[in-house]
Amino acid sequence: xxxxxxxxxxxxxxxxxxxxxxxxxxxxxxxxxxxxxxxxxxxxxxxxxxxxxxxxxxxxxxxxxxxxxxxxxxxxxxxxxxxxxxxxxxxxxxxxxxxxxxxxxxxxxxxxxxxxxxxxxxxxxxxxxxxxxxxxxxxxxxxxxxxxxxxxxxxxxxxxxxxxxxxxxxxxxxxxxxxxxxxxxxxxxxxxxxxxxxxxxxxxxxxxxxxxxxxxxxxxxxxxxxxxxxxxxxxxxxxxxxxxxxxxxxxxxxxxxxxxxxxxxxxxxxxxxxxxxxxxxxxxxxxxxxxxxxxxxxxxxxxxxxxxxxxxxxxxxxxxxxxxxxxxxxxxxxxxxxxxxxxxxxxxxxxxxxxxxxxxxxxxxxxxxxxxxxxxxxxxxxxxxxxxxxxxxxxxxxxxxxxxxxxxxxxxxxxxxxxxxxxxxxxxxxxxxxxxxxxxxxxxxxxxxxxxxxxxxxxxxxxxxxxxxxxxxxxxx
Amino acid sequence: xxxxxxxxxxxxxxxxxxxxxxxxxxxxxxxxxxxxxxxxxxxxxxxxxxxxxxxxxxxxxxxxxxxxxxxxxxxxxxxxxxxxxxxxxxxxxxxxxxxxxxxxxxxxxxxxxxxxxxxxxxxxxxxxxxxxxxxxxxxxxxxxxxxxxxxxxxxxxxxxxxxxxxxxxxxxxxxxxxxxxxxxxxxxxxxxxxxxxxxxxxxxxxxxxxxxxxxxxxxxxxxxxxxxxxxxxxxxxxxxxxxxxxxxxx
Numbered sequence: 001x002x003x004x005x006x007x008x009x010x011x012x013x014x015x016x017x018x019x020x021x022x023x024x025x026x027x028x029x030x031x032x033x034x035x036x037x038x039x040x041x042x043x044x045x046x047x048x049x050x051x052x053x054x055x056x057x058x059x060x061x062x063x064x065x066x067x068x069x070x071x072x073x074x075x076x077x078x079x080x081x082x083x084x085x086x087x088x089x090x091x092x093x094x095x096x097x098x099x100x101x102x103x104x105x106x107x108x109x110x111x112x113x114x115x116x117x118x119x120x121x122x123x124x125x126x127x128x129x130x131x132x133x134x135x136x137x138x139x140x141x142x143x144x145x146x147x148x149x150x151x152x153x154x155x156x157x158x159x160x161x162x163x164x165x166x167x168x169x170x171x172x173x174x175x176x177x178x179x180x181x182x183x184x185x186x187x188x189x190x191x192x193x194x195x196x197x198x199x200x201x202x203x204x205x206x207x208x209x210x211x212x213x214x215x216x217x218x219x220x221x222x223x224x225x226x227x228x229x230x231x232x233x234x235x236x237x238x239x240x241x242x243x244x245x246x247x248x249x250x251x252x253x254x255x256x257x258x259x260x261x262x263x264x265x266x267x268x269x270x271x272x273x274x275x276x277x278x279x280x281x282x283x284x285x286x287x288x289x290x291x292x293x294x295x296x297x298x299x300x301x302x303x304x305x306x307x308x309x310x311x312x313x314x315x316x317x318x319x320x321x322x323x324x325x326x327x328x329x330x331x332x333x334x335x336x337x338x339x340x341x342x343x344x345x346x347x348x349x350x351x352x353x354x355x356x357x358x359x360x361x362x363x364x365x366x367x368x369x370x371x372x373x374x375x376x377x378x379x380x381x382x383x384x385x386x387x388x389x390x391x392x393x394x395x396x397x398x399x400x401x402x403x404x405x406x407x408x409x410x411x412x413x414x415x416x417x418x419x420x421x422x423x424x425x426x427x428x429x430x431x432x433x434x435x436x437x438x439x440x441x442x443x444x445x446x447x448x449x450x451x452x453x454x455x456x457x458x459x460x461x462x463x464x465x466x467x468x469x470x471x472x473x474x475x476x477x
Numbered sequence: 478x479x480x481x482x483x484x485x486x487x488x489x490x491x492x493x494x495x496x497x498x499x500x501x502x503x504x505x506x507x508x509x510x511x512x513x514x515x516x517x518x519x520x521x522x523x524x525x526x527x528x529x530x531x532x533x534x535x536x537x538x539x540x541x542x543x544x545x546x547x548x549x550x551x552x553x554x555x556x557x558x559x560x561x562x563x564x565x566x567x568x569x570x571x572x573x574x575x576x577x578x579x580x581x582x583x584x585x586x587x588x589x590x591x592x593x594x595x596x597x598x599x600x601x602x603x604x605x606x607x608x609x610x611x612x613x614x615x616x617x618x619x620x621x622x623x624x625x626x627x628x629x630x631x632x633x634x635x636x637x638x639x640x641x642x643x644x645x646x647x648x649x650x651x652x653x654x655x656x657x658x659x660x661x662x663x664x665x666x667x668x669x670x671x672x673x674x675x676x677x678x679x680x681x682x683x684x685x686x687x688x689x690x691x692x693x694x695x696x697x698x699x700x701x702x703x704x705x706x707x708x709x710x711x712x713x714x715x716x717x718x719x720x721x722x723x724x725x726x727x
Contacts, residue, residue, distance in 0.1 A: 424529065429565035431549035432525050432558075433579035433635065434586065443578065447569025447618065 015268065019101055019128075025084040025214065030077055032056060035183055038083050042152050042186070045159065055172035055182030062176045068338035069367040069399055070307050072244070072281065080246055081214040082184045085128075123148055125189045125205045127218055137201055146199050146230075147192040151219055154190035161192055165223055169252040169289045169315070177248040177283040177309075181217045185250070188218035193228035193259075202457055204233045215246035222252070224259035224294075231262040233460055242278045244306060253288030253296055257318065260295040261288065264456050265312075266464050269304035274362070276334030279306025286310065292318030292347070299455040301464040302329040302339060311369065313342035316350035316378075323352040326452040328464070331364025331396070332472060340370035340401075345381040345411070354385040357449050360396035361472055367399040374411040381411040389419040390448050392441070392472065420448075441472060478503045478674050479524075479544075479643055484535035486523050493519045495699035496535070501643070504671045508685055508710060509678045511696035512718045517678045518562055520696065521647040524676075525559035526552050539643065553579075554586035556642030556673075560632040560649050566620040572631065573601070573615035576638055583639060604637040608664045626657035633664040640668070645676045650684035662687030682714035698727035 026037055035056055039049040064075070123137035125148065141148050147158060155162055172182035189205040207218060224230055247269065255261045263286075272279025282305035288296035298312035314323030325341035343352035358366040372383045389398035398419055406413065422444055430440030446453070446465050453461045479501040486494040493516045501507050511517050523530050524537065526549030537544040544552060567575065573594075580600075581591040592600070605612060608630045620628050629649055636644055646665065650658055665675065665688050677688055685693075685707065693709040694701045697718065702725035703709065 423565075425565050426567060428525075428527055428529075428549060429561065429567070430575075430579075432553055432561075433575075433639065434550050434553035434582035435578060436548075436550045436582075439578070439582070443570055443575070444567055447567055450569035 015270070019104075023084050025081055028079055028081050030056075030080070030082055030184065034082055038184060038186060041083065041085075042155070044155060047163065048155060051167070051172070052183050052185075055179050056184075058173050059176065059179035059183055062179055064176050065309075068309050068369070069365065069401070070309065070336040070338050072307055072336075075244075075246065075281070077180075082217070083186050084214040085186075123201045123203050125150060125203075127187055127189070127205060127207045127216075141199075141201065144197055144200060145194040146197060147190065148203050149190055151185070151188040151190050151221065154221075158190070158192065161223060162190070162221070165221055165252065165254055167252075169254060169287050170250050170285050175285060178250050178285040181219060181248045181250045181285070184215075185217045185219040188220045188249070190220070191222040191230065191232065193224045193230045195225040196227040197225075198228070199230040202231050202233060204235070206235050215248065217247075218249050220249070220251040221254075222261060222263070223254045224256060224261050226256045227258040228256075229260040231264070231457060233264040233266070233457060235266045235268070244272075244279060244281055246281050246283070247305075248283045249285070251284070251286040251312075253286075255288060255290045255294035255296050255321075257292045257294060259291070260297075262297045262299070263288070263312070264460060265298075265300040265302070266456075266460060266467065267300065267302045267304055267308070268467055271304045271333065271335050272306040274333040276306065279335070280304065281306060282308045282310065284308075284310040286312035287315065287342075288313070288323075289315040289317050290321035290323060293320045294318060295322040295324070297322075297324035297326070297455070298341065299324075299326040299452065300328070300339075301452070301456070301467065302327070302337060303467050305337075306335060308335075308337040308339050310339045311341055313344070314352065315344045315346065316352065316381075317346050318350075319347040320349045320351075321347055322350070324455075325352075325354045325356070325370075326455045327356045328359070328449045328452045328468070329357070329366055329368075330359045330468060330472065331361065331366045333362040333364060335362075335364045337365070338367040338369055340368045342371040342373070343383060345372075345374040345378040345383070348377065348379040348381075350378055350381045352381075352383045354383070354387070355451050356385075356387045357452055358387075358389045358398050359392065359445060359448070359468075359472070360389065360398050361392035363395045365397045365399070367401060369401040369403075371403040371405070372413060373404075374406040374408050374413075376407045378408050379410050381408065383411075383413045385413075385415045386451075387415070387417040388448070389417075390445070391419065391421045442468065445472060478540060479676075480536075480538040481524075482536045482538075484520075484523070484537065485533045486519060487531045487533055488519065488529060492533070493530070493699055494523065497696075497699070497701055498535075499694065499701065501674045501676060503642075503674055505691045506669070506675045506677065506688060508688075508690035508693045508707075509676060509696050510680070510682075510693060510710065510713060512722075513680070515697045516699045517680075517696050518647055521559060521562075521645045521676070521678050524552075524643075524645055525549060525557060550582070551586075553639075554583055558636050558639055558641030558644045560629075560636055560644065560646040562648040562651065564620045564623075564628040564632055566618070566623075568618050568621045570619050571616055572619050573597070575619045576601075576615075576635060579635070580638055600638065604634055607637050607667055608634045609660050610634060625652040626654065629653055629657065629661055630664075633661050637664060637668055640673075642673045643676070644668075644673070645678065647678045648680060649677070650679055650681060658684065659687065682710045685710045695721055697722055697725060700725070700727075702727065 035052050125135040253261050269280035290296045296314045323343050329337045331337050356368045360366040374381045427440045481499040484497040577597045695703040
């Protein structure tokens with residue numbers, strides 16, 4: 001590709017700052033003692049500690065998966081820190097008690113936790129390193145019976161729900177990183193929408209990694225009871241550091257009969273520098289189970305992280321249940337992403353839609369990996385998969401690994417795939433109309449991602465579009 | 478307005494333009510004709526600033542500025558417009574959004590306020606009539622799935638909205654049926670003003686039945702081998718190019 005496309009410059013990662021707070025950090029390393037310590041710090045009941053320990057023992061027998069199309073130096077799990085919390089975080093009576101340094105941090109990230117400046121219509125749970133620093137709009141939500149709080153809090157306030165649903169979609173034995181998470185998870189968000197309630201606010205969790213060499217292992221559990229519906233969004237950032245940091249999260253969604261859950265992610269973890277030094281290893285297990293007539297929809301915009309390994313999936317358990325996956329994954333410089341979804345059709349007339357848009361720039365490597373599985377009883381199951389890759393420059397790669405297993409011959413599956421390249425011609429066309437190269441690229445990329453962006457809640461669609469522009473700056477090469 | 482002097486340009490190391498000189502004044506329409514592969518489209522692209530061509534010699538002065546020193550977008554902002562022979566598709570970006578973005582870039586460059594989507598809608602309404610295009614076209618992705626005629630009309634629509642000082646139409650007539658040709662030419666004529674100029678690059682004379690040129694130039698082998706008035710186009714129509722090529726050593 002010629003020099004006009006080559007001339008854009010890298011923009012600095014805007015969220016790479018470090019907050020200076022005193023932290024309560026446990027020693028590096030992982031043993032049963034570490035897990036007991038985390039559990040004790042969170043004042044957890046015995047049953048939860050037992051569950052963690054079972055997960056840990058299982059994890060010891062497992063090996064790190066190396067089938068994804070990514071390469072990285074071996075991770076020393078004993079060199080990680082598994083728990084770090086700002087010292088000031090104690091059970092808070094109100095958000096006014098949150099450490100001003102933390103409030104400032106979130107303000108810098110564009111998230112206001114204080115009364116006046118909140119996004120209207122959005123409730124936020126802010127997770128800083130290993131703990132939740134506060135949840136907004138709690139009273140408004142409580143009025144309709146919606147529970148939205150940190151996972152740690154829910155263990156105490158709603159133990160029966162946690163006991164019933166924790167690990168019910170992603171068991172601790174599911175995979176290496178899920179087992180690790182189950183052993184050491186420190187916080188996360190919990191959502192419960194009661195029967196028939198349409199959650200009146202967008203729920204949002206904002207994850208921030210601050211401490212050095214500390215992994216973030218959060219766990220999110222969303223339960224939508226019969227006929228309930230909710231839209232949930234998570235955002236993520238981390239400081240710039242020269243070492244890699246581990247983020248191994250688990251998200252479980254339970255959509256009971258006639259319920260609907262929409263889960264959107266804007267992932268902007270630090271991606272490492274242009275030579276691939278530093279950045280977050282984002283190894284995440286996300287899965288939902290949809291009962292009769294229920295719907296689970298995943299939308300993700302993945303622009304950050306050095307390595308992404310993530311397959312938000314839906315088990316279409318009940319008849320007529322619906323699963324959706326809309327994804328934009330961007331890799332630039334030395335980033336690697338292996339991401340996609342699994343749609344497991346179990347019930348009759350289950351339907352799934354997969355729209356995946358991969359954008360590769362710099363020397364980035366982007367893989368779509370998706371599985372559509374139709375089980376014998378899934379009469380009339382339907383899947384539509386569309387998988388588009390866009391290449392910017394000549395040094396990047398796009399790969400597609402679709403897996404299809406069908407055990408019922410009434411199923412209908414469609415798969416469309418395309419690979420395109422942002423051409424000199426498209427950019428010249430825009431330039432000849434007065435748009436500069438950066439504007440041209442953001443326009444072309446936004447057009448490419450349109451089908452996914454329109455699935456995002458309005459406020460975030462704009463943010464995602466801008467984020468994409470920033471991630472790709474300097475890419476056109 | 479435009480003064481091209483001894484322009485030489487290469488594509489992939491091969492010399493395509495071998496010393497072109499051409500002067501275009503405000504209010505004039507110039508036609509560039511010539512056989513296939515003569516360098517007509519290259520000239521159009523070089524004026525617009527396509528990065529695929531390397532200018533190896535000569536100058537282009539536009540409005541007192543060194544055009545070759547300007548990026549393609551700066552040329553557009555200064556009033557240069559190229560109607561593409563093969564308009565490019567941009568999937569997912571609506572025609573309305575694209576054209577407003579371009580319109581606002583040009584306004585910004587002139588130090589004017591940007592217009593919002595509602596104001597722009599009003600501006601569009603009138604321009605759409607000019608090229609007999611339906612408003613629904615504005616909601617379709619730029620050129621994606623457009624027929625050949627729709628693409629060309631869309632180029633003229635863009636020209637109408639962006640109101641260039643110097644418009645270069647590169648084979649705008651190719652692939653058009655007679656009705657589309659009439660609409661496109663009608664659009665071009667309606668946009669003619671004493672303070673702007675048009676260069677029409679074409680292979681056939683028929684477009685010049687509708688857009689009447691002040692001067693006609695024959696480009697062959699990378700050089701202008703003959704210039705004349707509008708009657709030269711008719712002569713070419715009758716006699717072809719061969720009678721000119723041999724004496725010129727092409």
